[in-house]
Amino acid sequence: MxxxxxxxxxxxxxxxxxxxxxxxxxxxxxxxxxxxxxxxxxxxxxxxxxxxxxxxxxxxxxxxxxxxxxxxxxxxxxxxxxxxxxxALPPEVALRDAAMVHLEELHRVTGQTLHLAILRGGEAVYLEKLRSRKGDPSPAVVGGRLPAHCTAIGKAMLAFSEERGVADALGGPLHRRTAHSLKSAEDVRGQLAVIRTDGFAVDREEAVEGLACVAVPVLAQHRAVAAVSVGFAASAGSGHVLINALRQAAGAISRSLVSVSGLQPLAAGG
The missing domain is CATH 1.10.10.10 (Winged helix-like DNA-binding domain superfamily/Winged helix DNA-binding domain)
Known part of the structure; x- marks a missing residue:
């Protein structure tokens, strides 16, 4: 990148x-x-x-x-x-600190590239990235941004955001990073409905050719405050085998946030 x-x-x-x-x-x-x-x-x-x-x-x-x-x-x-x-002052730092122990355990289990991100203005803003031991094709960098509709981690957060935030994110022309990126707001909204039912999001080469991701939101009071994703080679399969581990990590992060901020979590599976 x-x-x-x-x-x-x-x-x-x-x-x-x-x-x-x-x-x-x-x-x-x-x-x-x-x-x-x-x-x-x-x-x-x-x-x-x-x-x-x-x-x-x-x-x-x-x-x-x-x-x-x-x-x-x-x-x-x-x-x-x-x-x-x-x-060190922004609340996002406390979120990252609360998440790190759970991200490190998830990284130990999966060995794949992990991301922690928040949603800002229709973009996924990356707070942390743990790289795969097998190489790292992910374009995300800590502090960097990617269009939320092009990433599993962004779609996971949009699906559990207030309608106003979704409308703002999808209100203008959608930037497409690859030929696989979603083309319209209607396409994105269709995926968000599925994500709300399934409790996880997927992207296959929507952000970068050859990369797939699965993501689960970190929920508090029924809304996404962040999300966690695993990135892997698109040729390696669907990534569904990673979803349970992602859900466990997202739920643990949500519970950790309660202890530091008093937020009331909802189980990451919905």
Whole structure:
């Protein structure tokens, strides 16, 4: 998967946005230049990835260094510990922490690539990924996003979301990642009805050629707060043999969330 700046920055970059010329926008462009595979960048690399002029990039970096958001490292720059501290504050971090022990056990049992994601604006946002010991064809990266309707993990969450959220996700043209991606909102809604009955979701090469996934939602008060999926080679079969283990993990995560947040879970099977 091509490593791109964080897609979350798009609203700041929208034409006519009142934030577009601000220092805040420029700071996020610089911070968005870093990624899991590009943790240390030179000034020239940050300029290219942020698409900011050299003088602006240098000035913004100096400001970010002053507040500890960026640090100098090995002839370049990296994200500072101040950002690590701030990154630990969102509730999604507590969700990931509660899920990790169960994900690790599921990974031990399956040996396949696992994902934990939440739903935001019609997209699956990945909070964690444990890679397969047999190779990893999955395009998902931690912190990255994929269209929910193209992924089992996204469809599992859409199926157990409020109608308003589903309508928002399916309100515009649907981006198709492969020839197998669903073509219309009606097609997606048809699958969501099946998922609500079955309690699990499937995608076969809808996000990337050659990859299949099965997913189960993590439910609280009858709604999906997250989902867990297993990815595997599409040629390896249907993946139905993994569903019970997924249900057990999703149910355990839901119960763990009750202990840390007081949420009332519903069994992952529906």
């Amino acid at each position: 091509t490593d791109q700046p964080l897609p979350d920055l798009t609203p700041f970059d929208a034409p006519g946005s009142s934030l577009a010329p601000s220092v805040l926008w420029k700071a996020f462009r610089v911070l968005g230049s870093f990624s899991h595979s590009r943790r240390v960048l030179t000034l020239a690399q940050i300029m290219r990835r942020s698409e900011l002029p050299k003088s602006t990039t240098h000035r913004v970096l100096a400001m970010l260094m002053e507040v500890g958001a960026v640090e100098q490292h090995d002839g370049g720059y990296r994200v500072g510990l101040r950002m690590f501290t701030l990154g």
